[in-house]
Amino acid sequence: MAERSQKAAPRPAAGGRASALPSRRNRGWHQRHTYAALDLGTNNCRLLIARPEGDGFVVVDAFSRIVRLGEGLAATGRLSDAAMDRAVAALAICAEKLKRRHVTLVRSVATEACRRATNGAEFIARVAKETGIRLEIISAEQEARLAVVGCHALLEPGDEPALVFDIGGGSTELVLLAEGDDPVPQVEDWFSAPWGVVSLSESEPHVGADEAELRASYARMKQRAADAFAPFAARLATSTRGPGRLLGTSGTVTTLASLHLDLPSYDRKKIDGLILDSQDLRTVNRRLSGMSVEARAALRCIGNERADLVVAGCAILEAILDLWPAERLSVADRGIREGILRGLMAADMVPA
Numbered sequence: 001m002a003e004r005s006q007k008a009a010p011r012p013a014a015g016g017r018a019s020a021l022p023s024r025r026n027r028g029w030h031q032r033h034t035y036a037a038l039d040l041g042t043n044n045c046r047l048l049i050a051r052p053e054g055d056g057f058v059v060v061d062a063f064s065r066i067v068r069l070g071e072g073l074a075a076t077g078r079l080s081d082a083a084m085d086r087a088v089a090a091l092a093i094c095a096e097k098l099k100r101r102h103v104t105l106v107r108s109v110a111t112e113a114c115r116r117a118t119n120g121a122e123f124i125a126r127v128a129k130e131t132g133i134r135l136e137i138i139s140a141e142q143e144a145r146l147a148v149v150g151c152h153a154l155l156e157p158g159d160e161p162a163l164v165f166d167i168g169g170g171s172t173e174l175v176l177l178a179e180g181d182d183p184v185p186q187v188e189d190w191f192s193a194p195w196g197v198v199s200l201s202e203s204e205p206h207v208g209a210d211e212a213e214l215r216a217s218y219a220r221m222k223q224r225a226a227d228a229f230a231p232f233a234a235r236l237a238t239s240t241r242g243p244g245r246l247l248g249t250s251g252t253v254t255t256l257a258s259l260h261l262d263l264p265s266y267d268r269k270k271i272d273g274l275i276l277d278s279q280d281l282r283t284v285n286r287r288l289s290g291m292s293v294e295a296r297a298a299l300r301c302i303g304n305e306r307a308d309l310v311v312a313g314c315a316i317l318e319a320i321l322d323l324w325p326a327e328r329l330s331v332a333d334r335g336i337r338e339g340i341l342r343g344l345m346a347a348d349m350v351p352a
Contacts, residue, residue, distance in 0.1 A: 034050070034102060036105075036106040037109075039109055041110075042196055045065050047094045048337040049101050057345060067086040067087045070196075073198075075202065078117055079113065079114075079119055079120065092130070095132055095133055106344075113170050147175070150335045154247060158181065160245055163246050164247045166335055169197055171194055172228075189239065195228055198312075201312040206312070214291070229319055229323050236323070247330040256284050256310075257271050257274055258300075259299065272332060272334060282318060
């Protein structure tokens with residue numbers, strides 16, 4: 001729920017057509033207002049604080065931390081005490097940033113881990129009590145549409161249908177955008193699969209004594225993802241003329257893009273908006289699928305925090321590339337938070 005000065009504010013619509021920011025020629029900004037979007041996922045806690053500028057916004061502060069809130073969830077159905085402690089610690093930092101930046105309006109959302117956990121509501125209550133942050137558990141459809149609002153501007157120009165995907169920690173959202181070159185694309189269909197990098201890694205671990213066994217394990221991971229996407233694949237077969245444009249937003253695609261470019265460290269300016277040949281990403285996937293977790297941890301742009309999860313992301317991504325075999329893939333280092341910010345700002349405009 002959006003919050004303004006500790007009072008509930010009108011919640012921006014999360015369904016229907018994704019909306020871009022209205023032009024300042026017709027509407028006026030609250031020029032001094034500062035807005036924030038907080039996204040607590042199964043793996044990450046991310047905060048973005050921004051102010052309006054022109055027809056968009058400028059970021060004034062940000063925070064990101066891997067908290068693995070969904071660790072062990074697949075086996076127990078509950079958020080563990082250790083996972084909740086990590087998340088609350090990260091959210092306490094976010095709360096301090098919101099206060100220090102004098103944020104006027106904030107929307108804080110929680111996704112798959114809290115949707116699935118039997119103690120999700122208890123955790124939300126604890127967060128409110130200990131940090132003052134009121135998390136809103138959004139549906140998979142809201143999550144998918146917010147991601148599209150946040151990143152669709154990076155789609156390659158054209159009028160072919162487009163598939164936008166978001167590989168999360170506990171789920172993967174797929175959104176089919178209709179044909180046409182409208183600046184605000186029409187959502188034709190969407191789908192959420194219960195596999196993200198955390199949930200798939202725990203349910204189908206990438207293990208093996210040698211390269212052959214590791215690749216066989218990877219094949220099983222990929223098959224699980226493909227099986228989950230099967231209902232959506234059947235719908236795609238009857239609703240489109242064939243694969244067109246493809247846009248991915250997630251830590252998986254940004255990490256793999258960094259590896260392909262062989263960057264010494266992650267550089268958002270080189271990744272956000274990058275267009276890659278799909279085959280190049282498949283090549284990186286094959287390389288990682290035959291490596292041990294120790295070998296992956298030694299790679300730049302992966303490290304210890306992502307080493308055990310990145311292969312699950314590779315498996316999900318390859319299943320998507322099989323589902324929608326586009327020749328190229330656009331990479332977005334933006335998504336839900338940017339979608340939230342655009343919704344907040346658009347809803348908070350006043351007559352010029």
